Amino acid sequence: MLKKNALKTLLIASLATAASALSTPANAEGPFEGIYDYRSSFDMEPAGTVFSRTLYDGYSSLSLDLRGIGNSDDTELFNHKALLAGKGSPVQPDAIADRELFPDERVMFQEARFRLFDAYHAGAREFAPGLSATAQVSFDCWIEAVEDQVPSRADLCRDKFYEALSQAEAVSTKQIVSITISPPLRAINIPPEPAPAPVVMPEPEPEIEVIPQAVLDQYLTVPFEFDKTTFAAGGEGNLRKALNALNEYQSLDVHLIAHADRSGSAEYNQALSKRRADAVLTRLMQAGIDENRIKIVEAVGESQPLVPTEDGVRLQENRVVELDLRQEIEVPASRRTMDVEIPEVDADTPISTDN
DSSP: OHHHHHHHHHHHHHHHHHHHHTOOOTTOSSTTTTSSOOSTTTTSOOOSOHHHHHHHHHHHHHHHHHHHTTOHHHHHHHHHHHHHHHTTOOOOOOOGGGSOOOHHHHHHHHHHHHHHHHHHHTTHHHHSHHHHHHHHHHHHHHHHHHHTTOHHHHHHHHHHHHHHHHHHHHHHTOOOOOOOOOOOOOSSOOOOOOOOOOOOOOOOOOOOOOOOHHHHTOOEEEEBOTTSSSBOTTHHHHHHHHHHHHHHOTTEEEEEEEEOOSSSOHHHHHHHHHHHHHHHHHHHHHTTOOGGGEEEEEEEETSSOSSOOOTTOOOGGGSEEEEEEEEOOOOOGGGSOOOOOOOOOOTTSOOOOOO
16 A cells, blocks of 8 residues: 555665664653654644634544554554544545555545545534534544454444434434414404515625636646546546636536546446546645635546547547536526516507507
C-alpha cells in the first residue's frame, strides 16, 4: 500500500536519525517510542463546528486504540486527521485507492462511501453533525480493520457506521410539521377584526456572475487506463482546466458521469466506473472544491457509451469521466414570466378603437 510504504520509508529515515543522535524522541515512553506521532492532538482545544469537534474526538480515540495494538502507521494517520479536524479544517474519509483491498471489498466500500457523501449532500452534516462525524470515523475504522484482516474489529466498526449513517439520514430528511392552533371560542359570536395585510418587501435581485460562454461550452473528459482508475494521457490537463474554471467562477457547478468501455461484464464495468468517479471526486475535493458544488456523481458503467461499439470492444473514448460545468441561476420572482389568461373574443364583435 502506498501510504504504508511511505510511512515505512519515513520510519527507516527516522530510525537512522535517532540512532545517530543516540537520543529518544520527545514524546517517547521507551527506546525509539514516539517515532510515529500518535498523541500531538491530545492537548489541543478543538475548534470549529460540532461536526469538526466530533471528528476530532473520534479520530483521537481511534489513533490511541490502534497504538495499543501496535498499528503505528494508521495511528499516525488518524492522529493527523484529528489535528486537522481540531483546527476546523476539512477532513475526508479514507480514499478507497489508499487501501490494499480485494476487488469485492473495493466495491463494498465504494458503495458505502457514495452513500455517506449522498447523506452529506442532503445536509446531514448540518442537521445531524455528531452522527455524521461518527459515521465517517467508523467508516475509516472499518476500512482499516478490513485491510489489516481483523474481522471482529471490522464488524464492530461496520455496524457502528451504518447505525450512525441511518440515523443521520433520517434526521436530515425529516420534514418540519406546521401545526395550526385554533383560536379560543368567543362568548359572543362576533367575528374578529381582520388582521392587517402583511407588508411584502420586494426580493433583492442577486448579482449574477458573468461567465464567458467559452467556459460553459467546454467539453472536458478525464480518460483512464484500461481496467484501471489511473488517468490516461490528457487526464491531468483536462482536470486542471476544470479546476481553473471552478476556482475562477464561484457560481459554476460540476456534474461527474463515469463510464467504462464494453470489455468485460456489465457488473464489473459498473463497479469500475464507480471507482473512476470516486477517483475524480477525491481529486476535486483535495483541490478545495466545496462538495456542495459537485451536484451529481453518476456511474453508468458500459450502459451509456460515448461511442457505440459491439460488446467486448476496448475503446479509450469510452473509458472516461465526463466533467460537465454548469451555472445554475435562480431567476428572481420579479423576472419570472406571468401567465395571463386572454379572454376569447367573438369574431363578429367589432373591436373598439376608443382611447
